[in-house]
Amino acid sequence: MRQHVNPLSRFFQLPLELPAPDQLFDAANRPIHLDIGCARGVCLLELAALKPDWNHLGVEIRRPLVLAAQRERDRLALSNLHYLFCNANISLEGWMAELPDDQLQLVSIQFPDPWFKRRHRKRRVLQPSLLLAIASALLPGRELFLQSDVLEVVEPMVTLVELSGCFDRPAVDARPWRADNPLPVPTERERYVHEQGLKAYRVLYRRNTQPLPQREELEIAWQRVDNPADVSVNH
Template structure:
């Protein structure tokens, strides 16, 4: 069962000043993999050990999950990994703007909370402003990876990302969905879904040369990324 919290609640709308890489990692100059909505964090725990040449940051809106993940990280003595509590759409954009050039190598958003009802689409994790902040922080050739087991979740994400014009799919990628996960380790949700014989929908994007558009490039009928209508 997914345990939702409402990101529009007042408690989650308070901006947090997230620490810079030099305060998060023992070697802050390593490239960074940012996982947005890392949940319990076991995916990043495995990645940090499998590919220690990167730094890993997981952000999650459910504070108890962050606290538990941090206990696991400390127990293993991993200094190339950190978990932070925050609302990504409130606090992450400033952190991304302050990154040094070329630091951010990969951003992943995996199995985000669905929020199916139209009136709840503003609660979804990938909003236009956050996408633009990600695009601005990624150098050309760097990657954005999304995956979900729910078509109604990933299709609006794909529409939003492609409407920005800032990302393209590798020419060798399968369409419309990747058959394999390009990351070294699966998430717990991915493992469960595949064990049940259900599909996982994945897209890997690469940042292109196009400058990010203006902030209101993408407007839906409910003011959310459900029904795209690029402004003239």
């Protein structure tokens, strides 16, 4: 299977109506961990077993991976776990807006597809509209976790989050990168990175009390950043 799909192609621009939590989980009122770009979702299988008092939702743009992950979830009968096929930038915003207050408590984006070239920036998973939808759904103190083994991938995400002004980093976290994963289970890619002696770049954010900026203003500010590595952010 090809590693990448083009999220801007017509097929992936079709909005999908995603099921509400009461259609996904046996106990719909539990806190939700949303993992965007979950791939085969192996770490979520372990997390769902370790944290049965949470609901875990993985979304992925590659449908065959979602089907395989859901089969494994069904085999293990994990009723607090579900996987959905969708383009996060097209279908998640409305879904998060319909959630009850404070049900979404953690969002993670781990090792997203590495669209390196600047002309491909619109293909990257964390776009201004998606970030603002996440910030709107998270109450103060709830968390957004980002990690990648590619600086050119994680730095634009960090730049965008900090331009929004909606999130702060825990004071105790190391700068510029957090030393460990706050989740108790690593992803498959994270395991590979560790085995190869490579570095994972991690940042944990917590929603603050600042109001959301206008989307157009955030998009303009982000577009003005020619090289995210050169932007002064609060590392």
